[in-house]
Structures are given as structure tokens and as C-alpha cells.
Amino acid sequence: MASDRNPVTAYAEDVLAGKILAGPHVRNECTRHLSDLKKQKEKQLFFDDADSTRVIEFFENFLCLNGGQFEGLPFILLPWQRFIVGSLFGWKNTADGFLHGTEKYPRRYRMAFIETGKGTGKSPLAAGVGLFMLTSDEEPRAEVYAAAVKKDQAKVLFRDAVAMVELSPTLDSSLFMSGGAEKNNIAYLKHGSFFRPISSEDRGRGQSGPRPHCGLLDEIHEHPTNIMVEMMRAGTKWRQQAMIFMITNSGSDRETVCYDYHDYASKVSSGAIKDESFFSYVCALDEEEDPFLDEECWEKVNPSLGVTTTMKYLREQVQQARGMPSKENFVRRLNFCQWTDSDSVWVARETWMRAEHVLDLDKLVGRRAFGGLDLSGRKDLTSFALAFEPDAEGVIDLFVEFWTPKDTLLDRASSDRVPYDVWEKEGWLHAQPGKSIDYSFVAKRIAELHSKYDIEEIAYDRYRIEDILREFDASGLEAFCEDDDKFGSGIRMIPHGQGFVDMGKAVEVFEEYLLNDRLRVHTNPVLRWNVSSVVLDTDAAGNRKFTKRKSTGRIDGVVAAAMAIRRASNLAAGTNSGPSVYETENFFV
Numbered sequence: 001m002a003s004d005r006n007p008v009t010a011y012a013e014d015v016l017a018g019k020i021l022a023g024p025h026v027r028n029e030c031t032r033h034l035s036d037l038k039k040q041k042e043k044q045l046f047f048d049d050a051d052s053t054r055v056i057e058f059f060e061n062f063l064c065l066n067g068g069q070f071e072g073l074p075f076i077l078l079p080w081q082r083f084i085v086g087s088l089f090g091w092k093n094t095a096d097g098f099l100h101g102t103e104k105y106p107r108r109y110r111m112a113f114i115e116t117g118k119g120t121g122k123s124p125l126a127a128g129v130g131l132f133m134l135t136s137d138e139e140p141r142a143e144v145y146a147a148a149v150k151k152d153q154a155k156v157l158f159r160d161a162v163a164m165v166e167l168s169p170t171l172d173s174s175l176f177m178s179g180g181a182e183k184n185n186i187a188y189l190k191h192g193s194f195f196r197p198i199s200s201e202d203r204g205r206g207q208s209g210p211r212p213h214c215g216l217l218d219e220i221h222e223h224p225t226n227i228m229v230e231m232m233r234a235g236t237k238w239r240q241q242a243m244i245f246m247i248t249n250s251g252s253d254r255e256t257v258c259y260d261y262h263d264y265a266s267k268v269s270s271g272a273i274k275d276e277s278f279f280s281y282v283c284a285l286d287e288e289e290d291p292f293l294d295e296e297c298w299e300k301v302n303p304s305l306g307v308t309t310t311m312k313y314l315r316e317q318v319q320q321a322r323g324m325p326s327k328e329n330f331v332r333r334l335n336f337c338q339w340t341d342s343d344s345v346w347v348a349r350e351t352w353m354r355a356e357h358v359l360d361l362d363k364l365v366g367r368r369a370f371g372g373l374d375l376s377g378r379k380d381l382t383s384f385a386l387a388f389e390p391d392a393e394g395v396i397d398l399f400v401e402f403w404t405p406k407d408t409l410l411d412r413a414s415s416d417r418v419p420y421d422v423w424e425k426e427g428w429l430h431a432q433p434g435k436s437i438d439y440s441f442v443a444k445r446i447a448e449l450h451s452k453y454d455i456e457e458i459a460y461d462r463y464r465i466e467d468i469l470r471e472f473d474a475s476g477l478e479a480f481c482e483d484d485d486k487f488g489s490g491i492r493m494i495p496h497g498q499g500f501v502d503m504g505k506a507v508e509v510f511e512e513y514l515l516n517d518r519l520r521v522h523t524n525p526v527l528r529w530n531v532s533s534v535v536l537d538t539d540a541a542g543n544r545k546f547t548k549r550k551s552t553g554r555i556d557g558v559v560a561a562a563m564a565i566r567r568a569s570n571l572a573a574g575t576n577s578g579p580s581v582y583e584t585e586n587f588f589v
Helices: 007-016 024-038 049-062 079-090 122-135 151-167 169-174 227-238 257-270 295-301 311-323 325-336 349-355 409-416 420-425 439-453 465-475 500-515 525-532 556-573
Strands: 045-047 091-093 111-115 143-148 176-178 185-188 193-199 214-217 243-248 278-282 369-374 382-388 396-405 430-432 455-460 491-495 519-522 536-538 544-546
Touching: 007 024, 007 049, 007 079, 024 045, 024 079, 024 257, 024 278, 049 079, 049 122, 079 091, 079 111, 079 122, 079 278, 111 122, 111 257, 122 143, 122 151, 122 169, 122 185, 122 193, 122 214, 122 243, 143 151, 143 227, 151 169, 151 185, 151 193, 214 227, 227 243, 243 257, 257 278, 295 311, 295 325, 311 325, 349 500, 349 519, 349 525, 369 439, 369 556, 382 439, 382 556, 396 409, 396 439, 396 525, 396 556, 409 420, 420 430, 430 439, 439 455, 439 465, 455 556, 465 491, 500 519, 500 544, 500 556, 525 556, 544 556
Parallel strands: 111 243, 111 278, 143 193, 143 214, 214 243, 369 455, 396 430, 396 519, 455 491
Antiparallel strands: 045 091, 176 185, 185 193, 369 382, 382 396, 536 544
């Protein structure tokens, strides 16, 4: 710490000056720190440089790292780690005056959420925070917990703390550890304080309600519920200086407590949510950055790159993921902080992005068009895809449109955890007035498209098809099914089974055109989200289908696209002579 600048402020200034590469949320948190320094009196805050420096010196003077090549080395904090601990213990809240019986202001931050790539050293950092709050935070009878869903996970962080005590002569002589060969308690007898692991499995087994001075919650992305987080938070009401310190990798499910905190932390750092008691350090890439294509962005989500994580290791992970698509989402999530919507990827993001183009839709006029319609429910996402017959090079062009109710747009944005409101403003999504989808708008739009592109067929899921057919009639659009009196007039309506037989063929055709660069898709972020959410089911015969039941996001656009692409591809195969040749599960023989 040779610099005259406080390490917290130095880091923030270097990030914003571009000297340290960081993602958008970290840049926002740095901006927040520098802004708050200028507004301390106005916001009733105080940055205590001495306390900020003291916690950093505790790490570097008393703690050692453990394991492998780091065994016994002093815990010299990296700049990002200094920013975190220096912020947490340096910022004070002056609004309520001094702490009871002291001339010290209470800590500002009561909760911290840290999200970085795998292997950056989050667990040792958390263990060090726990030991500081056990021994050096002037808290009588402090209770410090390493908390996780499973006992084994809670012990990972706790073992780091045990090793730090064993490797520090000062701590080893001051603290008493018990539990046999595998220690399960660190006691600071002088103050009546302890540090121990705790898990959700302990509930109902004689574990009394904790009253943590410090709750260290590990691997939040693995918590199926918020039980452990809330148990820790509830116990802090007894403490004036308590802190909950959460660490995690990114997850694959947005319907989780981890994503709730990820989203909340990101909004706090940006200023969208005002919460002076919440500290955020969320690593993320900037929009449109792809770590599989650009190594320059890796440091943004791996702030310990070159120390605990190497370029060689990350390159190996990327190389393996390219050879094993089933591994891609794991690598993107764990190593590059990308929320992937599912654990297993259907198609590589790189492959999909290669297919996306800003198409000149007017140039598609004159080519035969084939539709795919997935109505879903009136409150869900309705999708219509148009695939155009293969061109001279055998390439199918595709675009997909979406509808959702406008009156519930913000609620749906919150529940589905995607920016429907932004997509609607930017024209990627139709949102008509009402609390449910009005199929008359869908019918009118399809009629408009038919007048321009001369749609020959629409493949459809039978769900609510009668509703849209009535709206077709009302809008003047002629359409017929095989058993209609109007047979032969207007758009042919082709039922498309959603089971393994029919959808399995559609999946195969979709993949064939996509993987062989014979599909051009008009860019639409709603469709891109749908693709990232796809989960496939496989039957005993190896047939695959899209499954909405297992998908973590909406996949309606992918379903509609698959049906449309299959119909357009039949033309290239010379089999598109009419609906009777179309093999459909449960409908035709």
C-alpha cells in the first residue's frame, strides 16, 4: 500500500480510467463510491480511511493462504479484494449517531453480494472477513457462521478459516479450535465469540436460531430457496454491526434466490434502487461481448486473472466447450458470469449469433413463405414465424414476431425476468392493450404479412386454433384445413404434432440448416432469449422435442420457427405437394 490514495478509491479511479478492466456493474459500483465520497455530508455517510485500511492490513499481516502453490503465503489482497473489504469496513452511517457506548459510527453496509468467475478466491476472502469480524471487530460474543445449503459446502469456506488460523502464529495462540481432526468450531474465548459452519440440513436437528454478527453465505446459486439467507438475516436484528456476506458464481435459473440478489445488486450499483445498506460487486460482461470469441473481456469476470486463474486454464475450458456443446453453458456460467437460462445448451451461442442478420425484409417478397404458429395461452407469449423457401444457395430466411398483453407487461417483465418493456419500445414485441392476448391483433398482423408475402401454409399447434381461425374469418383472411368446406382456398393450415415424432423431425431440420450455415435469421432479442432457454427431451428411440415444462424461459418462438422451417425445407426436398403428404402424429396417417 505504497500509494497515498486509499486502496478503495484508487481501485475505483483506476477502473473508471480504464486502467483496470471491469464490467458494467463493477464500473457502476466504482462510480457509486466516488460519488458518495463527494456527497458524504449530504447523504449522512462517512468514509473512514483508517478502518478501511485496518481491515486490509489484518489480511496482509495476520492471514496466510493455503493449498498448493499458495500454502503459507501472506494473504496480499488483490486490488478488487481491497475494494470490497475496504468498502465494507470503511463506509459508515452517521444518520443515527454513534454506536451505543462508543464514539464510533455504525457500519453502512449490512449486506454484501459478490459474484465473480470460478476460482477467483471468493471463499478465502469470505473466510478472512469472518476471522476479522470474530477477532478484530470489537463485538462481544460475536457469532460468525459459514452457511450453505449442504454441510459439505459450508465446510469448504470454514476449512479455509481453519487453515488460516493454523498458519498464523498470532491467531493460533489466541483462538481455540475444537471438533477433532475435522474442526467444527473456532472460539475466541477472550470475547466469548465463535466461528462455525452451519447448513440448511441443521434445521430441525437441535440447531437454535443463530444471532449472527457475521453470516458468510457460500454458493448462493446452489440455494434452492431463500431459507438460509432469511434465517441469517432474521438473526441480525439483535446486532448493531451485523453483516451478511454472500458469494457466488452465476446461475442457470432466474427463478432463484441467487438471481433475485444478482438483479437487486445490479440495480443498487446502477442507482435504479436506493439502498445505502447494500454493497454490490457483480462481475459481468458488457452487452454483446462473447468470451468464446474475444479473450480481451475475460478479466472483467475473472478479476484474479493471472494469479489464481490463468489464461491457459480458461483457454482449455473454452476449447473443451467448443468440442462438447453440452459443456458450453457450464463454462459460460462458471467461468464467464453469463446467466445461461439452462444448464445444457441446445445450440452454441456462437452458432446462433452467426445465423443472426439484419435482413432486408422487403427483398423477401416474391419467395414462397411458410408459417409456424404457436398461440400458447392468452397470458403467455404468442409467436408467429415466417420461413422463406430456400434461395439459389439453399439458404432459408426466417423472421419471428411475438405478442404479449400490454396491461401486464411490467408484471411479466418481472416474473419472466426479461425486459419486455424495452423490447416492446424497440419494436421487437407486439403489446396490445388488455390483460390477455387479443387474437384479433395476431390475425390482423398475419393478414398484413400474407398480403405482402403470399403465405402458402401455416403449420400450427392445435391449442386454441379455433380461436385464431375465427379471427382470420373476421379479418377477411382466407385459410382452410383439410376437412374445411373452403378446401383449396387461401392459406393451407397444417396441424403439427408437438410429440416426439413430428417435433423430432422439426428439430433435426432446424439443426441441419442452422449448423450448416443455411439459415439466416432476422435479429430479434426475444427470439435469442427463447433459443437460450431451450431444453430438449429425448425418447427411447432417440427422437427429440422441445419441452416447455423443463425450460427456464419462454421457447414459443423456437417452436414456431421449427414448424415453419420444416415446412419450407420440404420444398427443397420436393415433398411439399400438399397437406396430405405431411406425416403428423395423432392427426393423419
